[in-house]
Amino acid sequence: MEIIPDVDVFVGNNIHVDFEIYHYWLRNIGADEVTDLLVSSGASNISHIEINNDDFEKSLLYSHVLDQYRLFSMVEPMVQVPTVLCTQLTYQISLKIQESLVSNYYELDDQVVREILGKKLSKGTRRDLDEVAAKTHKRLRFCHRQFDNCKRIFKTLEDWPGSLLDNIQTKFLLPQELAWKYTVVVFLSSLRFECCKRKLAYLTTSDFIECGKLMIQNWTAAATGSENPETELDRDFLNELRSVRVLSADQKICEKHRHLISQEMEKTYPTLSHASRTPDQSSQSRLSRVRSRDSSKDLIPEALFLKVTRGLVTIASNLYRTKEAQDFFIDVVEKVIEPLQSCSWSKSKVEDFLDIYSTTALQFTQMQQFSDVWKKFSTTAIRSIVKMYYTSKSVDNS
Structure with missing residues (x-):
């Protein structure tokens, strides 16, 4: 049998x-x-x-x-x-x-993704995931799957023209919120944005997602209707941005700009003039303050204004250089956020200041011909700065 x-x-x-x-x-x-x-x-x-x-x-x-x-x-x-x-x-x-x-299956873990943001999606990065697993207390194979999902989407769509978000939703059928996360992860990794410096450690994955989303919507070639991939910045836009150097190069424009900002800020924050003046200025006689034609300039300290102006102009005018674009986040922290934090301003006050800075800049004839370019840059830069500033200032002082 x-x-x-x-x-x-x-x-x-x-x-x-x-x-x-x-x-x-x-x-x-x-x-x-x-x-x-x-x-x-x-x-x-x-x-x-x-x-x-x-x-x-x-x-x-x-x-x-x-x-x-x-x-x-x-x-x-x-x-x-x-x-x-x-x-x-x-x-x-x-x-x-x-x-x-x-x-x-495609859900992203914020802790793991934070460690690979901006890094090349290569075999070398994958080999280093044991360090990510140890730091995030996640299992190594879990980290591998997170990385492999990002790389799979990147490799599948890297040569597809048009909107990266639409392509991800079409090919991988992901819900929009999750598709946006992958869009930004692929964007930051493709252009190798620096996200891992020590000064950026306080930023979360969601902070980078929000800032990256703004860049994609305003600064990429696809945002202008081009068929170029959304992982490329708009070269024409970046080259035109070099013209905003006039804001820092012309001393008369600098002085007038600071005066205009101070006037607008005083309308919203009338007490700012007392807080921003030094003890010596506060002890001056009332008569001398009245006689001072440019007393409103004191609302925005000259040193602060010049640092912020140099910072914004440097970031904007150098974005056409690949290395400078990659350092966008660290430059924002060092050249703009740190000077602003020295004033102990709240997030809302910083946002008001930057909005006024952006709008008053367009009152100068030299800037009006670049108004569209300036608006595209400043809208994204200001919202990114405010997001990053707010995150580093856990308590709103307003």
Whole structure:
């Protein structure tokens, strides 16, 4: 009589996905550990198993976890390419479950992503992920998957023309918020923006996402309707920005600009004049202050104004250089935020000052012909500065 060998059989039709177990699988937690976690928490989607410490019931739960892990491993290649998942005929998976599988698989971990922002998505960076795993207290394979997801999207779409956001949503079927995160991660990594210097350590992933989003919307070639990839800055825009040097090169314009800003700031902050003057200025006689034609200039200290002006103009006029563009975030901190913080201004006051700075700059004839270019730059730069300033100032002093 022929002996039939024992075989393990896994049969599937309408698949059931236990997303609690999927959550553990995505974090590379072993089946044994997951079983223990489910038993200790008493939570599971398995209605026919009463979870307790009984060895038989626990073995049933363990088998269920293994079945789920086996299923996840089989569908993973399709989940990595969502357009394949939604057209495959091997598994009967509802559209809602497909969407949940993809969005959870591609979900970004802020701590891990923070460590790879701006770095080249290469084998060398992947080899260094053991340091990221140790720093973030995440499992190495989890870090690998986060990196591989970013690299997969980058490699798939690096030569696609048009909107990177639209391309990601079309090819990977991700929800818009998540697609925006990948858009910025790919953008910052493609252009190698410096995000890891010590002075930038206080910034979070969401801070970079917001600033990067502004750059993509205003500074890239695709933002002008060009068919060039959205991972490229608009070269014509960057070259025209060099003309804003007039704001710092002409001393008369500098003085007039500071005077205009002081007048506008005094309308919003009438007490600022007392706070910004030095003790010597405060002790001057009332008569001498009245006679001073340019007393309103004192509302914005000359040293502060010159530092901020040089900082903004330097950043703007040098963006056409690749290295200077890569140092945008560190330049913002060193050349603009640090001088502003010396005044202990609140976020709202800094925002008002920068908005007034931007609008009053266009009152000069020399700047009016570059008004569109200046607005594109200043809108993005100011919102980025305010975001970064607010983050570094955890308490609003207003």
